Amino acid sequence: MVSEEVSKLLERHEGKQGELISILEEIQAKYSYLPQEYLREVAVQTGRSLTDVYGVATFYKAFSLQPRGKHLVSVCLGTACHVRGGPAIAEEMEKQLGIKAGQTTPDKEFTLETVNCLGACAIGPVVVVDGHYFSNVRTGQVREILEKSRRGLDVVEVDTDERIFPVEVSCARCNHSLMDAEHIIDGHPSVRVTVSFGQKHGWVCISSLWGSYNVISKYEIPFDTIVNIFCPHCHAELIGGALCGDCGAPMVPMIVRGGGVVQLCSRRGCKGHILDLDGTTFD
Amino acid sequence: MVTLTINGLQVTVEEGTTLLEAAKFLNFPIPTLCHVDGLSPYGACRLCIVEIGEGLRSRLVTSCTYPVEEGLVVRTTSNRVNRARRMVIELLLGTCPQSKVIQDLASKYNVHQQRFRQEYDDCILCGLCVRMCAEQMMAKAIGFRGRGETRSIGTPFDIKSDVCRFCGGCIYICPACQLRCTYNQPERAVCGGCANISAPCLEKSKFDDMMCYMDPCVACEIRKD
Ligand code: SF4
Ligand code: SF4
Ligand code: SF4
Ligand code: FES
Ligand code: FES
Numbered sequence: 262m263v264s265e266e267v268s269k270l271l272e273r274h275e276g277k278q279g280e281l282i283s284i285l286e287e288i289q290a291k292y293s294y295l296p297q298e299y300l301r302e303v304a305v306q307t308g309r310s311l312t313d314v315y316g317v318a319t320f321y322k323a324f325s326l327q328p329r330g331k332h333l334v335s336v337c338l339g340t341a342c343h344v345r346g347g348p349a350i351a352e353e354m355e356k357q358l359g360i361k362a363g364q365t366t367p368d369k370e371f372t373l374e375t376v377n378c379l380g381a382c383a384i385g386p387v388v389v390v391d392g393h394y395f396s397n398v399r400t401g402q403v404r405e406i407l408e409k410s411r412r413g414l415d416v417v418e419v420d421t422d423e424r425i426f427p428v429e430v431s432c433a434r435c436n437h438s439l440m441d442a443e444h445i446i447d448g449h450p451s452v453r454v455t456v457s458f459g460q461k462h463g464w465v466c467i468s469s470l471w472g473s474y475n476v477i478s479k480y481e482i483p484f485d486t487i488v489n490i491f492c493p494h495c496h497a498e499l500i501g502g503a504l505c506g507d508c509g510a511p512m513v514p515m516i517v518r519g520g521g522v523v524q525l526c527s528r529r530g531c532k533g534h535i536l537d538l539d540g541t542t543f544d
Numbered sequence: 545m546v547t548l549t550i551n552g553l554q555v556t557v558e559e560g561t562t563l564l565e566a567a568k569f570l571n572f573p574i575p576t577l578c579h580v581d582g583l584s585p586y587g588a589c590r591l592c593i594v595e596i597g598e599g600l601r602s603r604l605v606t607s608c609t610y611p612v613e614e615g616l617v618v619r620t621t622s623n624r625v626n627r628a629r630r631m632v633i634e635l636l637l638g639t640c641p642q643s644k645v646i647q648d649l650a651s652k653y654n655v656h657q658q659r660f661r662q663e664y665d666d667c668i669l670c671g672l673c674v675r676m677c678a679e680q681m682m683a684k685a686i687g688f689r690g691r692g693e694t695r696s697i698g699t700p701f702d703i704k705s706d707v708c709r710f711c712g713g714c715i716y717i718c719p720a721c722q723l724r725c726t727y728n729q730p731e732r733a734v735c736g737g738c739a740n741i742s743a744p745c746l747e748k749s750k751f752d753d754m755m756c757y758m759d760p761c762v763a764c765e766i767r768k769d
């Protein structure tokens with residue numbers, strides 16, 4: 262039900278700064294656009310006029326009032342990318358997808374948009390698909406980029422992707438290593454912890470590759486569930502007090518061998534992970 | 545109380561008064577477009593600019609939004625103000641050359657040339673209608689949508705508003721839209737159908753340039769029954 266869903270969102274964000282925007286962001290993330298009935302419901306429940314809610318929803322580029330495709334392709338037409346051939350890339354995208362910028366393909370696979378500077382001018386022309394950057398794009402690569410995206414960019418190619426590297430972690434309390442050589446994920450020893458959610462209690466192995474979100478676990482953890490994570494050695498709960506920047510769930514800290522901390526979001530499916538290697542932060 | 549100097553005259557006013565109000569108190573005329581008594585100041589049209597401060601540190605501010613400050617020195621018709629004001633009028637004239645209000649301003653302030661391309665937009669985004677609707681009619685039926693080049697005024701989803709009360713306040717206050725609602729009689733400036741309860745717009749299909757947000761047209765509705 263729309264109204265129940267909205268009231269849940271409101272509960273989570275009520276009274277906080279940027280309440281309206283946070284609520285709209287969650288709806289946008291879930292449905293890939295802001296359906297009219299949700300905007301109406303948000304207006305009713307937050308006590309704002311529909312006019313105000315609509316004004317905010319149309320103001321920010323991150324929001325869309327039309328359904329977006331499964332994959333969002335953004336072609337940069339900022340000054341730097343423009344002079345390096347951005348417009349030709351955009352044109353080629355339009356040709357191959359058979360739509361104009363701002364539109365969504367009839368099969369709802371792709372939404373194409375043009376943007377003004379993504380802050381990565383040095384590697385232009387830049388194309389971003391679902392948050393993945395493609396640099397120095399040439400028109401000849403457009404087909405490949407689209408095909409890759411169709412297969413899903415979240416399926417990371419562990420061997421060739423430079424964003425992926427293994428980390429070794431230990432418990433923040435007893436300092437015992439959490440690495441488990443018996444459960445291999447992505448070709449590397451995994452990180453093994455005890456997890457509990459609802460009435461269930463069991464182990465879970467998380468890929469030790471930074472950038473991979475693969476897990477195996479004793480019990481299937483339903484998506485969106487927030488779990489408690491414990492050290493299998495000292496049984497202390499791994500909890501630090503920080504909250505996930507993406508979804509607000511508590512973060513689970515672990516010590517990285519060689520210095521640093523990694524924080525994993527405790528919500529199943531959330532990718533709000535932070536790796537802080539002595540000053541260099543990745544997220 | 546705050547004491548300041550406007551065009552060389554000292555005046556003492558209550559704290560929180562705007563420069564515009566203080567100048568009005570001394571009878572110095574300042575042209576305004578997006579400011580109307582009874583609506584909150586918005587500072588959109590820049591017509592009410594005045595110069596504050598002295599020498600190199602002087603600057604232009606919109607008097608309708610700028611609160612008085614102790615010891616402030618204000619000039620409402622310095623050369624700099626006049627030049628900037630004429631430029632503002634010229635720009636407004638480029639956006640909405642058909643607006644009687646803007647034409648009158650142009651003639652009053654001796655703007656005799658128009659160097660910008662005439663856009664014939666039907667809105668200068670002054671926000672008067674939005675504030676009228678929200679603050680006087682308590683309806684919040686219309687508002688700003690989008691941003692930048694695509695910013696516009698209208699109802700959410702561009703469909704008939706269920707909170708509009710057909711008061712006509714938005715049309716009444718609009719400085720730009722007198723010509724929007726002329727139906728097939730462009731020589732007649734305002735259709736005013738809703739105000740007069742006469743019905744100028746009979747064939748709705750031809751009437752796609754409806755000026756108001758009272759979708760469907762009030763006058764046509766009246767005529768039909
Ligand atoms: S006519 Fe409707 S939109 Fe215009 S001011 Fe009145 S209530 Fe607002
Ligand atoms: S429609 Fe008229 S009153 Fe409303 S913002 Fe535009 S110019 Fe101003
Ligand atoms: S309601 Fe009809 S007659 Fe009245 S101003 Fe609007 S279009 Fe004209
Ligand atoms: S111009 Fe494309 S990233 Fe800056
Ligand atoms: S009247 Fe002050 S900016 Fe419009």
Ligand SMILES: [Zn+2]
Pocket residue numbers: 432433434435436437492493494495496497
């Ligand atoms: Zn431990």
Ligand SMILES: [Zn+2]
Pocket residue numbers: 505506507508509510526527528531532533
């Ligand atoms: Zn999270």
